[in-house]
Amino acid sequence: MEKLDSLFVKHHREVLIQRVTSEVTSVIADELRGNTNIPMDFPHSLIQEAPADAKMNMLLQALSTHKAISTFYSVLQAKVPNLVKELEHQDAQFVVSHSDELIQKVNPVMPIADSLKAGKIIHEETYSKIDVASIPQNKMRKLLDALSTNKAKSAFYNLLKDNAAFRVLVEDLKRQGVKQEIPGSSAQKSSEVLETESRSQNTEIQQMQATQKRSEGKQITWRNESSTIHRTKIKEMLRERNLKNIDSLYFYKDEKYMISSEESNAQVYIGMREDGIEVAIKLITKNPKNNNDFENELKLLQNKNLESKNIVKYMTFAQDNDFYYLANQLCEYDLEEYMKSLRQSEQNNEKETTLRSIMKDMLHGLQVLHHADVIHRDIKPGNVLIDLEKTARLADFGISRKLEKGKTTVKTKRDGTQGWEATEIVNQPKEGSYKKSSDIQVAGMLAYYILSDGKHPFGDPIRREGNISDGNYSLDIQDITAKDLIEWMINKEQDKRPTIDKVLNHPYFWDxxxxxxxxxxxxxxxxxxxxxxxxxxxxxxxxxxxxxxxxxxxxxxxxxxxxxxxxxxxxxxxxxxxxxxxxxxxxxxxxxxxxxxxxxxxxxxxxxxxxxxxxxxxxxx
Structure with a gap:
């Protein structure tokens, strides 16, 4: 709740400065001082002695924590309840007036739902209904239906404004609303108009600051220069004159900076976050299917239970009218590229040990997913990335699925990569019944791919799917312990495959x-x-x-x-x-x-x- 109170104050700051009287400000300051929410080193007398139009500004500057601002909000409600209700009503009017556009354009929905649940605006039962909704639009409909008070709608509105990805959408809708005289967007005592008026004297300064920020963005500095493989490309990219800037992300949309493999349908570019950290930016075209996949992937990447050295690290995301921009940790290779580099390396004496380590890392990543009841559904060489420390990380969770509580199977449209699917999925051409054991069989294929230097246990691409369906495999591998493990994993029968814990407890991994x-x-x-x-x-x-x-x-x-x-x-x-x-x-x-x-x-x-x-x-x- 403290965060939501803080956002209300933050986004109505200029209105509060304009409309809360000097006397009320002094009373609020006294109460806050008594609660020790203003830092002790702040000269309290300055607030009392300041000119009327500066008192509130000084007071707000003194509030340095969410707790302090939340306390301020509570006192504000008590002293000027009508003003607070008026501002909440204006926020709510915006949400009601633009609900259709918000339903279509707000995605992902769950991060906002998370904040509303944490602030006790929506209950656990409502949150669950939002979470299980099939597409983002349905999630938004359920979320908006749950906002039954002006205060709840105001909290939602302020979360939108505070999210860099949605800020542009809010501003666009406000401009459209003013033109169409939509309630919540009009100039009739609108908090947004008052904000604009109060800022007019600073317009020139703000324009200069914005220009400076854009200039600084184009000249962004690579902070740690950690990447070895991408070092040259990153430096070249930063010298480009017209870097594309979406929120906090910078990249140059040119094929020479693309790092996704040829087999991948995704566009992934080398990029930079504004703090100078290199990232891999995946461009996802906005359409109904991709919207759902993107929200699903973002939710999984933000899941604390999936934080692991063997899962690719989420950095941030942004969006514009056409694309989502998902930024993850920049790794050095995908698995296919890394194995190629090992073949070309003169120091080949440690190759077997290295490949065993990569295989184990990949399986540990899968263990993290399965322990969180997540089925990956798209395990393949292109979705295993190798970081700077030569650690393998599982990536790409767009079609991954979280099992419902108490369930072991998820039925959904077949949507993996041909040749890297389990027998039971190949044999169900339209809709597959996915279990964790489906991942295990494909992980077994990938394990053999790693240990055999790029071979597939079910043969060449032309015959592969038929062989997977029939369970016909061939393992050209000398290590009989590894062969035993892989045969166990790629068993045609689902119930005869091991769990991921049993895989990692196999003698192949015993030191x-x-x-x-x-x-x-x-x-x-x-x-x-x-x-x-x-x-x-x-x-x-x-x-x-x-x-x-x-x-x-x-x-x-x-x-x-x-x-x-x-x-x-x-x-x-x-x-x-x-x-x-x-x-x-x-x-x-x-x-x-x-x-x-x-x-x-x-x-x-x-x-x-x-x-x-x-x-x-x-x-x-």
Whole structure:
């Protein structure tokens, strides 16, 4: 509420200076002083002794916090209630008179709804109805319907005026209203006209300041010069004579400054925020579909639950009559470009480690989304960006969807990228039933793309969609642990795919420390300790162990174990369970030999089978 009170005072400042009498101003100042809302170092006597037309101005300058201004607003309501009601009525008249235009042109809606909910202007139930509305126009209709008082409409109006993206719209509608003598826009004691009159003596100064600001905008300075890949282009762009300026964003609309990939339909340009921070600016043409996608993406990017080093960072947005301008953190590459640079690099010895790290980053980004009940729906190389620190970040949430509370599926129009869609989506040509597992299958395709240096598990583009539909894949990869993970992820059957947490707990991602933890944890299970004659004492465990032993490299492991290994008990089973117990004993009692002999590497499929055994037995570790 403090913020909304502050906005009312801010946008009616000149009217208050003009119309609140000297005596009332002195009374308000005394009450505020008693509440210690005016800074103690401010000479209170100056307000009392100031000329009548300067008192209110000095008082407002002394209010430095939202709390102080909100207190001022409360006192103002008590001392001059009719003036406050008059100004709220004028604001409300504007909203009512221009409701049709506001419904069509205000987008995104949810940031305004967020502020109104925080200020207790709308209730949680109303907010939810606005949130679930299908298109921005319906969201606005529900929001406006909820503004039942002049005070509520005034709060909405002041939020619009305070938003740089909507300020131009408000001014345009006011000008149109004056011409058409629409209430709320006319010159009859309008607060806006009084504002204009009170400022007339400063017009020349303000014009000079505006000109200076525009000039400064064109000569904006790159503050941190952090980007390496885009450094030359950024410096060239800043030398351009006619930089395009939309609110706080600056860019030059020329193909040489475009950084979106050829496969992308989006126009993304190198740009700069007015504070000198480089950004990537995505231009989104205004139309009914894009309006909805843009609001959806903006809401997700502003969601605190999605803040992560593996999710692209939102910076700001702006809009004009034709486009939305979405500004995100400027990254160095997309995934395809980065892999190309790795191929060309002379320092190729760390390539495998780098690709594994990129794959893990991408999956961690997906984990953040899924934990927030968000389905990405468009995972592909172009939507994975690599930042300055070589960290991968998921991007582009225009068609992502937030699951409703308690739901696991969202039914919506098929809208992904051909060749990067799950089997169940390919098989439903018009409307798809998307689950988190749909993302998992496509993330598995992308994981293989990363580890195979650009190949797709379902083949070339011509046959790809048919192969996805039929579940026909081919994995040309040497690392059997990675192959096991990818096969699990790209399974044709939705319910057989892992969750994202299970993906990241797969042996492919286990380092030496994690392997030791797993061996200790599983090797110390009561069922494993009691291995003698377990085939008769625990038939369920025995059957599962045999399933994960037959045909593996460690089948009859006792006869294959190197002579240098520690001696083992004759009672140890000659299967997965026995090998687990033996490795656990070696790690516990003879760690140096365990490390020197690299015992864990002797049977490359051991960890895969151990992982499956633990899942089948529901063992936590």
């Amino acid at each position: 030496d420390k994690r392997i030791r933890e797993v061996l200790h944890s599983l090797g110390n299970k009561e069922e494993v300790e009691n291995y003698k004659n377990y085939e008769t004492k625990n038939k369920e465990l025995y059957d599962i162990v045999q399933k994960h032993t037959e045909g593996k490299t460690f089948f009859n492991w006792k006869s294959k174990a190197p002579q240098t290994w520690p001696k083992f008990s004759n009672f140890l089973p000659n299967d997965l369970l026995g090998l687990l117990r033996h490795l656990r004993n070696a790690l516990t009692h003879n760690k140096c030999l365990f490390d020197e002999e690299k015992m864990i590497d002797e049977f490359p499929d051991f960890l895969i089978s151990l992982h499956r055994l633990a899942m089948d037995m529901s063992w936590e570790y």
